[in-house]
Amino acid sequence: MKLLRLCSILAAAPLAAQSNGAPVEAVATITPRDIMRRVSIIADDSMMGRDTPSRGLELTAEYVASEFRRAGLRPEGDSGGYIQRFGLSRWVMDTAGSAVTFTARGSHAIARLGIDARYIDGPIPEGPIRGEVVLLSGASAAGDLTDRIILLVADFSGPIRATLTQQVLQLAATGAKAVIVLSNRDSAALAEALRVAAAPRFTRDSARGTDKGAPILAVHDRAVAGVLAAAGIDPARLRASARPERRLVRGLAVEIRLVKKVLAHVRAPNAVGVLPGTDPALDHEYLAYSAHIDHIGITPGQPDSINNGADDNASGVAGLLELVEAFSVSGARPRRSLLFLAPSAEEHGLLGSAHFTEHPTVPIGSIVADINMDLIGRNWPDSVIAVGVERSDRGETLNKVVRKHPELRMTPIADRWPEERIFYRSDHYNFARRGVPVLFFTSGTHPDYHRPTDQPDRINGEKESRLLRLLFYVGADIANRDSRPQWHPESYRQIVDRR
């Protein structure tokens, strides 16, 4: 699952194919032993953490492609193969050329990126950004912020307000020119935030149009305290006050200059294969299963520096391959075709799935749903977080399948951490944005998340096998039923990008 940067069916009946006993034989191929074997291959130290790009990532893509080939899937990558390639540029903020300048009543201060300020997210405009400043503190209502620069006074002296991330992202989508989070982090937390911000970022060469929204930055009090005082702003008082505030600040000028420095252009793989459907009337429609193959590579400076990513996301890729094997059992193929996608560069911002969904090798409108798996091998043995269930009629599908298979002892539970924004943090989001209904399954994060200790021996293969059998039945139901999954209209309006 992608790091959050800011804070650190059975409608009608089943189905001819299910009446002959094949699904039982098919799910029997999904075993704890197979899962553990696959996880051990993908999360082996020799894969060196599968960063995008890396030799380990290429080896993993090759392994997935060879398993697709062994199962006889139809290649859906470039030039008759299973690999779809896409270009990325790796870049950092040019700290020498970037700065945030505050001016008020003859007082002047420059917050340098990498020292007192950091770029967090959002589009980087060509020229400088200037505008009137709206000061917000606490969970203040936004109002009309079009063309304004928002200065949001945040308090990091205690536990961070749970709604802060959500608030900042919403503010960035209001039509504002920029969002500046005014920070009072202690020096250790500031150093860590600056370290994370300095890591190279990736942008897809094939990205269409420009990012929506405004750039988001953080500026530390210490750089601008004098100017803020001259402008009549007292951050300490605002943080201490229980009452949210919002006002236009007269006499304070802010200028933001952001300059990117491109380090390299690289190429990365997605693996794609199709198991053709059995019904000539429906085989031009696809149910997608997806699980990202990349991870975060090496974190130097510790005895074990390899982030194996056994749960994130060797567990999901092992699941994808187990589902390929199960559906390939004679008699288990559903009426619709199945599309198996193993994207990369997920950890760099869901870039492989963004490329695939913008350059799909089958028409995007023919993909009836995506079932995405990311971190599915840990935590509670009898439940799984199912994200997206409330957004379309696949929630009902899931519940019916669960009721029908009590032997799996697997209960879908709601997303317990809405502030973690899980819906936006794995590859299914790119399908959803392009109008494809999604279901996302994850067993959630844990203390080993994005650490070298996310290792194969901590995966619960038995639990994962029951979850995968459930996902087999859910997919079989969606791919066999007469009608396509439907969005709930309100979710469609919120999620689907209608550019």
Ligand SMILES: [Zn+2]
């Ligand atoms: Zn991750």
